[in-house]
Amino acid sequence: MNPLRFRDSLAVDVIDGTKLFLLNDETSVIVENPNTAAVAALINGERAIPQLMNELAGTLSPEQVFLEVAKLQRAGHVISRDSADDPATTYLESFGKATDDFAGNQRTFTVGVLDLVDCALGESLSGALAAYPQLAVSTVDLSGDIDADLVVVVAGDYLDPALREINKRFLDGQHWILTKPMGREVYAGPRILPGETACWESLADRIQANRQVERYVTGKVGRSYPAVKPIGVSPGGVALATGILANEIFAVAAGMPGELAGSMRSIDVKTYEMREHTVVKNPQFSVDDPASLRRTSEVILGNYPALHLEDGGYRVCTPKETFERLEHHISHVCGAVSRLVTLNVDEEGITHSYAAGHNFGMMGDNMDLLRNNMRGQSGGKGRTETQAKVSGICEAIERYSGVWTPDIPETLTTWNSLSTRAIHPRAYLNYSDAQYDSRDEWNRDPRNRLQKIPMIFDEDRPVHFTAGRSLTTGEEVLVPSAMVWFGHPDLDQRDHLYTMTDSNGGASGNVIDEAVLQGLCEVYERDAVALWWFNRIARPGIDLASVQDPYVKQMQDFYATMDRDIWVLDLSNDLSVPTFAAFSKRHHEVQDLMVGFGAHPDPHIAFFRALTELNQFLPFIRQRDADGNTIYSVDDAATLEWCQTRTVESDPWVAPDPNVPLKTLESLERDLPTTLGDIVRFCVDDLAAAGMETVVVNQTRPDIDLAVAKVLVPGMRHFWRRTGPGRIYDVPVTLGWRDTPLTEAEVNPIGVFF
Template identity: 30%
Template sequence: MKEIYLISDEFSTYPTDYGLFLLGDNSHYFIDRQYLPIANSLKSGLSASDLFGSDISIYESAVLFKKIEDLKASGIIVEHSGQRLEGVSQVRETFEGLCISESLQSSFIPVEFWREVVESSQLNGRLNVILTAKLDLSLIHLIEQSVKKPSIVIKITGKDIWVTRPFAHTERQNVEALISQISANTPFEGYLKSLGHDLYYASYKSNLDLLKENKARLVSLLNCIDLKEDIITTFCLVNTKEAKHNVNTFIRQGYDFNKESSHVELTDCFVNYKHDCGTRVQSPHSTLDTLMPLISPITGVITHLEKEELGAYSSIPVYKAAYNKPLYKNSFERPSNEAFIQGTMGKGETDIQSQVSAICETIERFSAIFKGYEIPIKSCQSKLDLYSYSYHDLAPYSEAQYRNFNTPEHSDSKRKQACRKYTDQETLWYKATSLIKKSPVYVPFTFCFSNTPFEDEKFGRWHSNGCAAGNTIEEATLQGLLELIERDAIAIWWYNKVARPAFSMDKLATTLLERCDQTLGKDFDYWLLDITNDVGVTVIAAIGREKASGKYSFGFGCHIVEEIAAQRALTELCQLIAAKEQNSCIFDRSKIDTGNYLMPHEDVLPVNKSIQFSENLKVMIEAIAKQLDTLNIEVLLLNYTRPDIPINTVKLFAPGLCHMWPQLGNPRLYQTPVKLGWLEQPLTEQTINQQGLYI
């Protein structure tokens, strides 16, 4: 009997215009439409000989065979002798104290097995047990029905068994919150629903043997469930490992998101921690303790947090994390196996610093995701009843850039920044707060929140510039402002290729320099440039040149305290160099225009730093806002702190500041070097540095 390839029965399949989606238990896979014919054949059975038909070239056959082998290695497809075996449903008899959710309607349900497990455990008679294939909203009705006994939910499909803590019939809010976060961690399913698919769950008949082998362990698992601890316990039938996943119970009582986001009043907030490259209200250790419960691929905002293995570059700790993000039917980004998850990295001199940095970067991006309870208004800009900034004001592209974005043959049309020029169409708007005028200002809704389902994204989309997380609104606001200032200084230096002075490393701690030299000294020459401009807050560029190849790498830092700015730049350089072997980047270092602007110039004087350090974060924020106001740049603050996240998140807008991504319609990009005496004449869009700084 010939060997045939089949999609594993652990996956249900969903054909779309883009390709075939495979949905499994806690996993998913996408097969691009170029492989759709072979994917459709895999559903019923495909032999190796089918790949080498007369109508397929040898090259195409080899490519398809390689794809098959990759899918086989990933467990997506399996090899069988003969015909595919169909799952057989068991009689769905229920028992007292045992309920079956709607999600199990089409699945193989070993009800008798689970009755025996429950009756053998200490939970028997004490709790109502609900069996399910998915923790979804259908569970709420079953939990509310059980008035006399709390309900415990057991997900019985797949290789991982889940067990919740007991829920009383009055805990609707807690159940909804848990289901909402689990749903956020399954964006693949949400995307399929947006396409109109009704989801079903594959038959797991093959799991019955594994269940029987682990029956005693499952009984023990139920016996050990902590009835008060807010966790989900998982048990893997394959390796018999248990894991506990924290359920986030944090909530800001009485929190009105739409009011808090648009009406922000800063308060006095004092620096209590000044070590390790920062000005914070509490130590990184304390912040980490608060945020660690948010890490879980099932119940967490953050899927994981792990240290990057950097081999020889081990002196600088690098941590990476990730979060899940949704796509919609009309999303700009096309579906792929990478489109539903976003990675982040943390920087810092110590492990704790780097961990907190990675977690906070993840949260500032996750919290920016559109949730559905944000209330915008729909209007043409010309009919708004408050002052407003348009899409172009916030992302001032040139006419040439707009043309390239909308020319399918041009490479810029494929960039995530690609958009159409806004010409007063009816779109969605949201209020931010002017820090100087203390009044609301309208900005485009799709610049405030990411991953929205709205067609307005064709005029411009959210990006993370100016986003920050902090223990307080003031802490986050200062960090967001510093990021805007850093990107502005980078853009003016890079695109105008202006000569800047060195920043002396003698001002930095010996321990930091020793660590950096351990990371860089053998293979790189490196130095610091002071690229501060008329904003008056120190911005430092750390430049590294590889001795063997001559290629350059960069790190940047910004802070009111110049030593902290330099520390941040140097640490970032070390981390980016250390991580480059593990990560690819759309910025091609080999194409850098190697001019004098990359080198320090002794005959050039640094710009005076007009903003002074204060122990009060509010004082520093207001000083920066006033300085920017003298440059005719208004600072806007959006507070998008989420009610269920124990850390604050904000986005700062400063229309008129430059972005390091090329926004070539901004007059400041060309005028500032002349104003400061760095250039005699302004450059043009054709004479500036032509390499976009997409880093």
């Protein structure tokens, strides 16, 4: 029998004859057992089991010795092999039993290096792995057959067109790993396993979405792909990439899973910051995967209990669980969400706001649109930091999922040729004839950047339609695609720009029921705000002192430190979903009026949504100069005009109606169903009773575990200025808010500024 020894990677000490300590720079093992300690004290690479039994006779029986040795061997601490005589073998042994076969030189693992940039990484990699005879590194090219266990592809840009051909060639099962050893950020990984991990196409799709400026430039100059020119090769760039790749190759060759399968690392060569990026597999690029089909009209409500989760609304799981499931989508390299950063302005933990970068594909060649996309960010709000994070990442994914992609099933036809029921753009958009007539003048005003008026829809012009589902009738209903998908090619038809895509009614959720409910809440909110805003009628206030939640008083006290007041208006109308507007003004000649809105079937949730949305705007007006004047961190003309010129005195309709008593939240409560699906049906029935149909387009992407829905209810109003006939004129009269309808000229000349 071979002598036994502890692995050379372990420092072995027996203390007091009863305790065994096994230590290295990765682990600490303590065994408090006198029998184990007695056996361990004699294991030195010279004694086999028979010698141990002889020397411990009288202390331990042969069976006890055998049992203790077996335990140490099963744990991977003791082996029967000659001692390691070099650091490389010692390191190999540190992985325990998993690498024993590899250490025994039972086979050679071959590595091919395909260098597209001639940076000598192959030589560097050969040197790094030279201590392991089990690993053979050689250069390869695409002109002949490639016979390697793993191919390392060295590229100057992960969007190099050559990688598309390499990806196609390796789809038959060749494992390969990408690296970029040049530039400010060195990339290592992902390791691509065809049929198992994301392929290069999935990676490239996400990278392109994060390179908006380069896509704009290449579209203008005619280059074939968005090339980011590396700033050169840093002194340690190749070595950094080599080190990570060498460790990954070693792990894979030794039979371990490695760290880069479907994942990559970026290393900033200036700051030494390393980040992990998950490369998500997109079924769109799998020819035979049925999950690649977008089912836009599939809206099947479940039977999920409606869990009350504070301002987050009714959810099927906690915000923490949602964030942990989605966090891997945050990446500035290949994420659906490019960043998630806090906007907090207080240290007391009262306000929680996050900004999440959402990635839109380029929409045409409009420079203003590019500029807006670069600044584009989704807002996250909540009463807790986790809720604000979840809100931000979910809104960013909602926007990302709303971007048109070629795999979306569509119908190309004219309105007058339709044989299926569809939503007419004019019935949904609610612009007036006068607005269409004056659109050029309106659109030139920089204050109307967000609220541009489109062209009149041509019913004889072919456009694309996307299938949605009517929750009112159950029928499939077609929706003009450009109304629901950001960046749709129909939006590039400058002579027929019949709509401007916006986010109203778009929402996300852990399940489709959540997404539809949140989308409905937004539709209700916009409509209630529009009826009040454009009529400029004072509405009742809420008695904040009656709200039995300490958060309200905490917010009031915090805002008071900035010389600001808070009040909340009840905007409820003829429909059954409460809506609130939370306001704050500064005690100053420039009041910097801030407002946040919230709607939900549960008035308590709606109320706190309005408050947390109010908090979301605080970072933009918090800073002041030495004279006490606001330093605005926003450059939108409409927003600046609102903050700098509007006051409670100039617009008294933003204050509580002094002629009616303050309301309580309890007075707005009603019995609600107990499941998400039934609450959605409650809203659908409520809208149907008012003569309006609810249509949903399922925008869920197959590569993201978050349901996304676009809810459309023709007849409900946007809070942007759209003055066509309908609810903003009729409902205030029906409810007795005013005696006669507004004329179009009397409608508030400005829309909500965000």
